[in-house]
Amino acid sequence: MTMKESTSPAGTVRDAEAPEKKLELKSTLTLPETKFPMKANLPQNEPARLKQWKDSGLYEQIRTARKGAPKYILHYGPPYANGPIHLGHALQKCIKDFILKSKTMAGFDAPLVPGWDCHGLPIEIKVDEKLGRKKLEMPALSVLKACREYAQKFINLQRSQLVRLGVFAYWDKPYLTMSKPYEARTLETFYDFFEKGFVYKGLKPVYWCLHDRTALAEAEVEYEMHTSPSVYVRYALTSDPGAIDPALAGKQVSTIIWTTTPWTLPASLAVAFHPEFDYVALEQDADVYIVAEALAAAVREACKLEGAKEIAKFKGAKLERVTFKHPFLDRSVLGVNADYVTADTGTGAVHTAPAHGADDFYTGARYGLDQTCNVDNEGRLRNGRSEWEGFNVFEANEPIIKVLGELGALMGRSDIYHSYPHCWRCHNPVIFRATEQWFISMETPLKTEIGADTTFRQRALDEIKRVKWDPAWGDERIYNMIATRPDWCISRQRIWGVPIAVFLCNKCHEPLKNDLVNKHVVALFEKEGAEAWHKHSVDDLLPGGTKCQKCGNVHDDGGLAEFRKEMDILDVWFDSGISWNAVLVDNPELAFPADLYIEGADQHRGWFHSSLLCSVAVKDTAPYKNVATVGWTLDEQGRAFSKSLGNGVDPVDIADRLGAEIVRVWTASVDFREDVAASENLMQRAADNYRKLRNTFKYLLGNLHGFDPVRDAVKDEELLPLDRYMLARTRELTEKVLSWYDQFEFHRVFHAINEFTIVDLSALYLDVLKDRMYTFAPVSLERRSAQTVMWKITEALVRLVAPILSFTAEEVWGYLPKTPQREASVHLALFLKPEEIEAERDEALMQDWRELLSIRDKVLLKLEQLRKDKRIGKSLEAKVLIGSEPKTGVLLAKYDSALKELFNVSQVEVGSVDPDHKLYYLKNRQHVDAHSHVYGEPFVTHTVKLEVEDADGIKCERCWNYRTDTDQYGPWSVVCGRCREQLDLMGYKSIAEQQDAEKQAHA
């Protein structure tokens, strides 16, 4: 008979294969055993895991498993498809993944359809650069093809990078704003606006980028510092000065305007004065100058009028409809009144160019001034003076100032360095320029639910109040933006986008309103994409007999072209703003409105904003119930990442070197609602945290070796007290973590799990369990009790970390004991419910253990102090004597059997404290003060008094505990009673006797 066959419990004897070899006492210990590797090798193992997930169709399996469950719909904001992903993307996409994986594990059906924003300037510009001059000669269709290819290249790149980070989604069927069905839906939604009367075409000053030659939306303008000339220019009064004030009669009177954009002077048509302000007339030599009283001192200084005498004072209302002479053009300039004139800068007399400013434009409209723009779309001056015809506006500043000087109109000049609007794409300064554009009117009349009159703007504002904004300041931010925004300029003079596919009447210039024609064009877009608008002629697209609804002009099939195609394209914010309509509305797997939109904090003016407007207009509701924002990623000093600082952190590089899991751990460690810090250093710290967590899992798995939950699990009420307590702690942790997942408080999840593994597991439970796990027989209740709880802890923990540590949780899952009906992947599993961990919460038990652990802290402190003083070596050499007041005494007596293990000492004696603070022991009633070898001063606290002495007895060679009952066991002479019992249980009795006999025979 081999030794292996003679030992009954399987897997407990290590060297069982070599019967002739002497059995060593050490080999009777049960040490942790698992193939779960210590080293994670994430950069190699993660791609292999991704392949396995893909091959097994895990994502589809998850979808099937949750079919019919309550839905949770996070609608994914489409990132722009140019360039690789950066850390901000990684942060946002990991947060989305945490949300959806935790929702899925909480039992929701939470699918994610990812998407990309594909149209627009950045890609068209890149393609321009690539094609160079060739583009000018290329047909539109070829340019569109090049743009599509460019976008697709980066979609593929970004997709592979996001997949690499372990983000789960329908990666094989994303939505692309450039796909045919999406383009068709974009146009269809535009027609919806158009047919319902939200859209108008009008001349209006809009932000204009000279470099990109296009109108820009408010959201596309950023303020940056810029140096501008600051000039004071006199405008000579040509109407009767005596009509303003008798004191001015017969004098040579001027006003002085101030501007930082001299290039707008050729378009100057009026000077605006505030009707309520006081204006003064300052006389110097033969000239009189009119400026606002509040600004007179500053003007005197800037225009060297220090000595001028004030000869009259009157309200600005007196200056309405006076006339001035343009400083260098043969033109009369009108005095007008306007409320927006301020008294904090300038002169109180505001040069007004209706084509180059919003206020100016409306003032011009009120006074019937010409609004034509004399700056072309490349920003060149036209129809001014011939010497600067065709000059770029910024280059025209100096020549204009020079002319002003020559004509004696320049009163003062300097430069100012100020905040000025710039294009967010190319960062060049932008100008205001009146052009024909398409607008969505914020004042479109609508009805409320109960039929009262309201406006589009007000409906959008009402909807903001129904949405939950996280953080809460998002509410006010977007509310103010919507409340004050101008009409939405939706047209762009570019090609890469969805055309505003409208026919214009060549006779009256009115856009054709014909829903049948519109439906036909949408159907064409579905088949051919936006290219259809370029491919087909008006005759192709418009049925014969189509009639202009305004002038009655009829399209004669094949005859004269009485209609033309609008070739402007839609603002890309319109494209992405209708994503709810293209993605959520018709997909039965999804739902509208979405439960959540979550993006960067700049999207209050971007995607959240345009999505709200589109959805309110079309569906009369916000497209989301909740909106959350993610902060910016900055370096440890709070600076933005930049090439020149070299402080960038590339998520792809981190995944390649340290593992995607480390990017995920870092993401979970930060409070994403705030701006978050990232650096190589912080990534390394995340890697350290990861290793600790991994080692805890390894240790737990090692101790589960040989444990079959069905056969071996111990009922809650039969668990040892410490195990019972740890079960309760695990329930507590689970309750907390589940509620934090629900509130997207991932940093709290992460820190709680970290603390649990470090404090509850490593420093307490797993540490004190070593004695029991290594020395007790696998079949013993003591060891099974601990294994039961370690198993439940692992089962709970692996699920709780799975949304974050998606790769590692799956790896741990594969090493957990198999149970019936167990899911193939942790990502198919549900979180354990608190009551599945601990059937009933036991508050009294928790209270007991809080006290026991505080006593333990005191014991450990005392032992540590003695160890430092070299009075004791290992804790097991010590015996702890605890005296206490009666109440604590009852507690200690109740848990008497657990104390030795809890303090990790060989013996504990519990007694009571007499009024003189002397200790008495219940067990042997021996007065401690009389005992020899008492170390240290008694440790007095409110409830306990501690003393430590040498443990009684001698060290058991197997368990290293000091015991008074050591004896011979087989060939081994110093084995304690506890170990002998365990060895018997493990079936060593006969082996030991046999070895003992051999030993005797040899001797």
Ligand SMILES: [Zn+2]
């Ligand atoms: Zn630009």
Ligand SMILES: [Zn+2]
């Ligand atoms: Zn017409």
Ligand SMILES: [Zn+2]
């Ligand atoms: Zn022992």
